Amino acid sequence: MxxxxxxxSQKKPAFPVTNQLNNYLIEHSRNIKIPIFYDDLLRFQGSIVVYDKNDEDTLWVRTYYSEFERQEIDLSLKKVYTILHSNGNDDTIPYLNVDAIDYCTFGNSKPFRVKIRNVLNDNYTYFYVKKTDASRIYGLELEHILSPYNLNFLVYKDTLIEEHIAxxxxxxxxxxxxxxxxxxxxxxxxxxxxxxxxxxxxxxxxxxxxxxxxxxxxxxxxxxxxxxxxxxxxxxxxxxxxxxxxxxxxxxxxxxxxxxxxxxxxxxxxxxxxxxxxxxxxxxxxxxxxxxxxxxxxxxxxxxxxxxxxxxxxxxxxxxxxxxxxxxxxxxxxxxxxxxxxxxxxxxxxxx
The missing domain is CATH 1.10.1070 (Phosphatidylinositol 3-kinase Catalytic Subunit; Chain A, Domain 5)
Incomplete structure (x- = not known):
């Protein structure tokens, strides 16, 4: 082995999205305007290490923001959730809560993981906010088409939103x-x-x-x-x-x-x-x-x-x-x- x-061979760079690929994403409803960008989440004031049930470092950190920033970011992330999983309607936003925004310090993409909870029944799910990379988009689309599994993701400018795969x-x-x-x-x-x-x-x-x-x-x-x-x-x-x-x-x-x-x-x-x-x-x-x-x-x-x-x-x-x-x-x-x-x-x- x-x-x-x-x-x-080497660390792979992130490749930009071409106009042709962007048009493909628009045609197949992958490119949709969202109210927040990856760089917005980088404005966190500090973080704490996230440990697993065995008290081992998960290589994720839980971020925290200033009170003013957090209100704006939370609302935007709730809107992203409704766009990703529904029709973008704001009616459900009062029933959603952003429980955590975690940042991964490991790997190429340095993603944010967002935990969204329904306050009416405590059901929760995750989605990820990442920098766009053409390689990843091609990979996601090929997985969606050629594997047994459908994938849900959005691209807008330099930001990629991916649903969580359980x-x-x-x-x-x-x-x-x-x-x-x-x-x-x-x-x-x-x-x-x-x-x-x-x-x-x-x-x-x-x-x-x-x-x-x-x-x-x-x-x-x-x-x-x-x-x-x-x-x-x-x-x-x-x-x-x-x-x-x-x-x-x-x-x-x-x-x-x-x-x-x-x-x-x-x-x-x-x-x-x-x-x-x-x-x-x-x-x-x-x-x-x-x-x-x-x-x-x-x-x-x-x-x-x-x-x-x-x-x-x-x-x-x-x-x-x-x-x-x-x-x-x-x-x-x-x-x-x-x-x-x-x-x-x-x-x-x-x-x-």
Whole structure:
């Protein structure tokens, strides 16, 4: 298992949103005017460390603002919540309370996490405020189109609003929950990791270390079904090394890889890979126009370095033997060729 230092080449910069991508976001109701920006939340007066239930540092800090600033910020965040989750109507604002505004000191995006509570019933939810990054937007859109899960997010100028994806962080699950799972549950989790691994590779989503995805348990009759969902999307089509797009090659995921080896035979692993490729191909076919629009944006965009493009197209060619990859000159073209490769193989299988 390679370490992240060997896999990841450098810290990824944030890429600006092009006019073409911005028009795509407007067309698909992703670009909506909001009353607050990321930089507004940076005006906090101080902060305190947020600890988890085991009194360990979460790498988040709880911010506090001057009384005047807080009133204005709270009202704006409540409006953002209504825009994200409803129709933007102000009627529900009196029933909302901003319980916390946390700032993350770890990672690339330095997000704010906002906790919104309904005062009538104490139900609460979260959303995140981040700086815009074209890579992350492409990643979010591809997840929305090609994965089993719909995503809700908004972009306005230099600010990105993301809904919270509920689940158990992968690193916490591996440490605290996986050892307590039954043998049948472990087999089912192994299957899901194979499918998740394949899905990330197909759509070129990188850096799925265990803290960048969540495990979602769902009770179904007399057993629990586990699903795996990505929660961080800023490493979409940036790195040159093909292995970065395989969760299996990160040392943090070694327990999951071991589980796959223990619970699944080679024939089953291949079966689950084929199943996932077929499902992704069906999504490509059912959303072909939208994907073409998104890929067109990426083809006319710069979301990586020339060096990374050259490395990745050669390594994917070595893997697929598809000469079309050698003709690619951008990450958008590589992604387009990869999706066409999956779709073509699926259609050929149906014919045969």
């Amino acid at each position: 390679s370490s992240e230092e060997k896999l990841m 689940g158990i962080p992968g690193d916490d699950f591996i440490k605290d929950f996986l050892p307590k799972c039954t043998e049948s549950e472990k087999a089912q989790i192994a299957k899901e990791f194979v499918k998740f691994n394949e899905r990330c590779m197909i759509r070129l989503l990188g850096d799925m270390r265990s803290y960048n995805y969540v495990i979602v348990p769902t009770h179904d009759f007399d057993h629990v079904v586990y699903k795996i969902r990505a929660i961080d999307f800023d490493q979409q089509c940036f790195e040159g090394k093909f292995k970065v797009y395989y969760p299996q090659f990160f040392k943090e995921n070694f327990p999951m890889v071991t589980l796959v080896g223990q619970k699944l035979q080679e024939a089953s692993i291949n079966q689950y890979k084929i199943e996932e490729r077929s499902i992704v191909a069906k999504r490509i076919l059912s959303s072909e126009t939208r994907i073409q629009e998104l890929v067109s944006c990426m083809k006319n965009d710069i979301v990586s370095t020339e060096k990374n493009v050259k490395i990745l197209k050669q390594q994917i060619f070595d893997f697929t033997k598809d000469v079309l990859f050698k003709k690619n000159s951008s990450m958008g073209e590589i992604l387009e060729t990869a999706l066409q490769f999956v779709k073509r193989n699926y259609e050929n299988m149906r014919v045969s």
